[in-house]
Amino acid sequence: MRTLPAFALAIMLTACSASEEEKPGGVTQDEARALDGAADMLEKRELPALPEAAVPAQAAPTPSAS
Template identity: 65%
Template sequence: MRRTARHIALILPLFVALSACGSSEPEKPGGVTQDEARALDAAAEMLDKRELPDLPEATTPQAGPSDQAGPAPSAS
């Protein structure tokens, strides 16, 4: 009986400490707190305002007559 009381006395403060770890802020879907959501919004705004360099136009090489004939024969 003493052993059980001792275990309860050791475990009870652990539960009290864990219950104090809860957040007072309501969480958004996905488990993000309000502070984290504000930080993410600020980071997204910074990225949106950033100027991107001009990218060159995408070009594809044109197939010439030598490309359509297949590989060159080997000199064996």
């Protein structure tokens, strides 16, 4: 008689498993696809020109004789 409740509990716990396969880190396949898409968008984004690259270099100051 004790095996019947244990068997029923095992079946109920099996029904509670996730329907989607998860990747390492607890991310579902849909979430991983969304993250990959966002990463692709960020990689394709054109970055603005750096202002430091457009400023001409200043000459080093000459030391004064003391």
